[in-house]
């Protein structure tokens with residue numbers, strides 16, 4: 382077997398990660414060989430990938446064929462299977478969302494934070510919470526918030542871009558995989574990126590110039606390499622994210638609920654945790670009030686969606702009259718069913734539409 386000639390398909394090609402997409406070009410950061418700094422190649426996409434409609438996203442793991450080391454060029458011949466996929470911001474293989482907030486300037490609004498957390502949890506990526514500008518508040522206040530947020534199920538990282546405190550710990554939390562940075566306006570997202578990735582400014586400016594648009598549009602996403610490892614994507618600020626989780630899935634977005642139901646579940650598998658007998662979730666925990674409020678929103682949205690679905694389906698029946706009838710299986714609401722991938726896309730899509738609205742003139 383070892384004597385037979387090497388088939389073309391067995392030739393070793395380098396692999397890498399797509400950091401940015403510009404028109405039909407892909408910036409691919411090659412894996413550790415040769416380290417560091419790992420060369421980045423400007424790649425095109427093989428025609429056969431185009432033919433089968435294989436898209437290449439930022440964050441994709443790809444195989445680069447025929448690398449031209451002198452000219453720093455290559456061609457993407459294969460996209461490896463994605464672990465996760467967000468539609469908008471369009472990022473493949475993201476691992477976590479880093480939510481950045483502040484205790485002061487602007488002061489922390491628990492409801493707003495809760496909304497952001499639920500929205501972030503609804504992507505099913507892991508969620509890191511970071512509180513910036515801790516130079517503006519005293520130790521006591523910091524400690525009070527820390528223990529309060531622990532009750533919510535989060536271990537917040539307090540930091541200050543201004544003094545540099547906490548930045549090392551932040552880098553440690555981000556040193557593996559792909560992180561998506563999000564948070565309301567003015568909390569220091571740009572400052573954080575510029576501090577962690579000094580060359581980000583420069584690269585962003587170049588890309589923006591070519592594309593003729595600012596960096597704060599969700600259609601342009603770029604991954605920045607952190608010095609300690611890990612990749613960071615920036616998303617623009619937005620103020621009140623619209624919650625799009627179904628009533629059934631809302632509980633999944635609260636660590637307090639996930640934790641409480643790990644013991645004995647509620648008596649009813651579709652318990653909404655309001656006034657049902659045998660509920661294990663209802664009770665004296667701070668964000669229970671948030672849960673109830675968001676639940677009302679979710680129920681209203683579910684109902685609105687159901688109505689529009691009914692209209693749509695009666696239209697379809699008419700359109701198909703006399704033709705072939707198709708029955709689609711309905712998914713029964715299972716206890717704690719995780720959101721489908723489609724749902725995940727919708728959620729992010731909505732998130733991004735809000736971002737666009739907020740940022741584009």
Ligand SMILES: Nc1nc2c(ncn2[C@@H]2O[C@H](COP(=O)(O)OP(=O)(O)OP(=O)(O)O)[C@@H](O)[C@H]2O)c(=O)[nH]1
Nearest residue numbers: 513514541542543565566567568569570571572618
């Ligand atoms: N005191 C203090 N101010 C900070 C700190 N980090 C950032 N700032 C200030 O906060 C303001 C907002 O910072 P940005 O980095 O622009 O915030 P952003 O989150 O990118 O804001 P958007 O672009 O609106 O989304 C700036 O005036 C920063 O100088 C900090 O750690 N301490």
Ligand SMILES: [Zn+2]
Nearest residue numbers: 647652654660
């Ligand atoms: Zn319950």
